[in-house]
Amino acid sequence: MRPDAPTSTDDRGPIDHLVIVGNGMAAHRLVATLCDKPRAPRRITVIGVETSHAYNRILLSPWLAGEMQRDALCLPERAATTQTGTRIETRLGERVTAIDREARRVTTDRGASLDYDRLVLATGSRSAMPPVPGMTLDGVHGFRDLGDAEALARAARHGGRAVVIGGGLLGLEAAEGLRKRGMRVRVIQRSSRLMNRQLDATAAGLLRGELEARGLEVITDGHLSELEDNGQGRVRAVILADGTRLAADHVVIATGITPNVEPGRAAGLDCDRAIRVDEWLTTSDAAIHALGECCQFGSSTFGLVEPIWQQVEVLAARLAGEAGPGYRDHPTATKLKISGVSLYAFGPIEATPEHDELTYHDPEQGEYRRLLLRDGHIDGAVLYGDTAMGPWLFDRSQDGMQFGSARRALLLGQADTETLIDDQASAPQATDTLAQEAA
Structure with a gap:
């Protein structure tokens, strides 16, 4: 307070x-x-x-x-x-x-x-609008409320080219929605990777590969300079800081709120x-x-x-005049709302010297799990592909469970992990062996 x-x-x-x-x-x-x-x-x-x-x-x-x-x-x-x-x-x-x-x-x-x-x-x-020329042109949209979504749906009826500024949650969801409605869509991300606040480089690379395979074009390290006027008060192109010009019938701004x-x-x-x-x-x-x-x-x-x-x-x-605790900030997890893409992340993105880093990656199946542990407790996680274990891991991070020698088993499925953790108290040596084999 x-x-x-x-x-x-x-x-x-x-x-x-x-x-x-x-x-x-x-x-x-x-x-x-x-x-x-x-x-x-x-x-x-x-x-x-x-x-x-x-x-x-x-x-x-x-x-x-x-x-x-x-x-x-x-x-x-x-x-x-x-x-x-x-x-x-x-x-x-x-x-x-x-x-x-x-x-x-x-x-x-x-x-x-x-x-x-x-x-x-x-x-x-x-929607937060960047302070660059052209933001008030016709054909420039936010993506925050029903009016925004209905305007984008109407625009997509005519097909054409859309450029989405912002490669975070809202930007990617808007881009995929427009693509599925028949538009040719480019995503401009200022950072070097998509969803840079939630994903590490490996998970962001998997996500980019999946979206590009669907037909989205992704441009990273792209810095918006201006929106070009067609001479009649309507947007016709996006200009980047390096001089790249991208023709656009519609532009969606998804750079924050x-x-x-x-x-x-x-x-x-x-x-x-x-x-x-x-x-x-x-x-x-x-x-x-x-x-x-x-x-x-x-x-x-x-x-x-x-x-x-x-x-x-x-x-x-x-x-209502009831007694009770006040509000406190609590960590939250991130999920992406794009059909066919399963992603779950929470906690810090980059490992520090205090972290133990556990990683599982199966490129053929498109599965990736990266856990950050600090003193035996889960501090952060990124899951791509198979995310069923995500909510359980998040809950364990919040209740501060100490994983000890069973920590490597965290990269297994949830049921196996719970069994190994339960066994740990009665058979620490056996649990450690199973965990090492699982790794």
Whole structure:
């Protein structure tokens, strides 16, 4: 907790009116969690700038790839009144234009004025746009919300050439989706390897080989210089810093995200890269909370679902007047949502002198596992191909299991590993022999 952070308490009983700004996955889950609480707010108003009901943003990539129907994205719609008596109103296509902290009131672009007892900012994020010429041209897209995905799907109906800027998770998922819809796609990655924040060189090489075999073209060490105008306000080419010119009918920018902090900053809340919160998701105003991609806890901002779900649990308990632990940062694992590509990674990427490195690589089967151990504990892992053991390894890294002489067995299948670890206590020598044979 920051020394200057407020301590939020609520001894007045249930909150009368909770206003939530944002109608994404975090807001949807917060409402659902609150409505199961005996001391849920009496009224909840959700204000969302998008015109569609809440949807599962995680599924945008497979939807763009044509692997599911549009309806599969939709999250369950809320009842107007819950079984506990909470009344819920959802206002779609409406933007909050002002927050009056003294009066505890928000104003919207439709002229509505809503008083609140507590306010939650769950405004999410948008695609970060590099500061290079041409970003405002027609045919330049982000890939963060349903509007982005629908625009890309419409573009792909006409085929043509697409260039995706960014070889991380979102960039590769967008590129594969457009390729499957019939476009010729190039991926430009600034680093020397794809997914450089999650993968080592070997796993990144396997991933690149698989994607190129499917028809994607990958350019690494590519630095964007500008987007070329066709003379009519539309993009026609990508220009790299080395002078390379790549013709493009559409360009997708997937170089990161920018938290939507504008409502909080305009209201005078303490902001850095995002809206600062304490362990109760409380901002510098004790009546205002921030949640998800628009908030910053310590030095951390958020783009993955797992930590945001943890934030939801903490905030829902707080708003319902329940005691419980505050939010803490926890490590998360990475999975790629591309059909036919199995990838799972967590922890540090590069080995240090303090690490023991265990590696298994079968090029013919396209399988690779690399584990980093520190003092007998799992510190990080990269799995490509067969990733079934990934969640188990991640859990063991979190509970700090000591593997000792059975550590080499970690490169086996999960069941064999568990058997060897169980045997270790009763037969250390036999376990060590099996582990060495397995290696």
